[in-house]
Amino acid sequence: xxxxxxxxxxxxxxxxxxxxxxxxxxxxxxxxxxxxxxxxxxxxxxxxxxxxxxxxxxxxxxxxxxxxxxxxxxxxxxxxxxxxxxxxxxxxxxxxxxxxxxxxxxxxxxxxxxxxxxxxxxxxxxxxxxxxxxxxxxxxxxxxxxxxxxxxxxxxxxxxxxxxxxxxxxxxxxxxxxxxxxxxxxxxxxxxxxxxxxxxxxxxxxxxxxxxxxxxxxxxxxxxxxxxxxxxxxxxxxxxxxxxxxxxxxxxxxxxxxxxxxxx
Numbered sequence: 001x002x003x004x005x006x007x008x009x010x011x012x013x014x015x016x017x018x019x020x021x022x023x024x025x026x027x028x029x030x031x032x033x034x035x036x037x038x039x040x041x042x043x044x045x046x047x048x049x050x051x052x053x054x055x056x057x058x059x060x061x062x063x064x065x066x067x068x069x070x071x072x073x074x075x076x077x078x079x080x081x082x083x084x085x086x087x088x089x090x091x092x093x094x095x096x097x098x099x100x101x102x103x104x105x106x107x108x109x110x111x112x113x114x115x116x117x118x119x120x121x122x123x124x125x126x127x128x129x130x131x132x133x134x135x136x137x138x139x140x141x142x143x144x145x146x147x148x149x150x151x152x153x154x155x156x157x158x159x160x161x162x163x164x165x166x167x168x169x170x171x172x173x174x175x176x177x178x179x180x181x182x183x184x185x186x187x188x189x190x191x192x193x194x195x196x197x198x199x200x201x202x203x204x205x206x207x208x209x210x211x212x213x214x215x216x217x218x219x220x221x222x223x224x225x226x227x228x229x230x231x232x233x234x235x236x237x238x239x240x241x242x243x244x245x246x247x248x249x250x251x252x253x254x255x256x257x258x259x260x261x262x263x264x
Contacts, residue, residue, distance in 0.1 A: 035104020054097035060110035195233025
């Protein structure tokens with residue numbers, strides 16, 4: 001099981017807040033921007049607010065949900081008929097959009113494993129079947145889009161292999177439950193809480209060393225989320241964990257110094 005990080009963008013053009021209808025299918029995408037990480041995309045959509053979006057971005061470190069799965073995202077054009085022909089609804093109204101981040105310094109094998117797992121997770125969560133209810137963006141908009149096959153094929157993965165890999169994960173250990181406890185109720189071994197986005201760069205260095213997810217203050221669920229909590233910027237007041245490691249300072253430079261000293 002992989003951890004799912006929820007760090008939602010603000011409401012605007014990219015996130016309308018409109019409730020999604022019953023989830024009927026999943027649309028698989030890739031970002032089309034080699035080297036752009038999950039958090040690169042989160043910051044882009046949060047700050048730039050284009051009239052486009054997807055629910056989830058996946059790289060070699062994060063499965064990052066930037067729009068709640070209960071809300072609509074704008075990941076397929078409305079004037080394309082294929083989604084209605086296949087599933088009886090427009091993708092934006094009835095599907096979860098999942099983006100694969102790849103290229104650059106992103107480890108494709110690690111990103112791909114998370115991408116496969118998350119599709120299987122969604123199928124379990126919404127009572128879908130991998131062979132029937134996962135569709136490529138290319139299938140819905142073939143005149144304009146080639147994803148995610150354009151990315152998968154670069155690494156020797158065909159669409160049929162991807163679907164078969166999701167099917168295997170879906171059927172992992174027969175009836176094994178992929179979802180487990182609610183993500184909010186899971187207690188992690190380690191997690192990092194940042195004071196703000198200026199602290200994110202140094203927190204990424206720490207995350208790579210200790211293998212832990214990063215939370216912003218806005219996205220942190222509260223309560224006891226982790227056994228060890230590394231606070232990179234900001235106050236530790238009210239935080240619950242077996243051990244709280246304070247790596248804060250007066251400004252981002254002091255925070256960076258504290259993290260670098262901790263890492264040795």
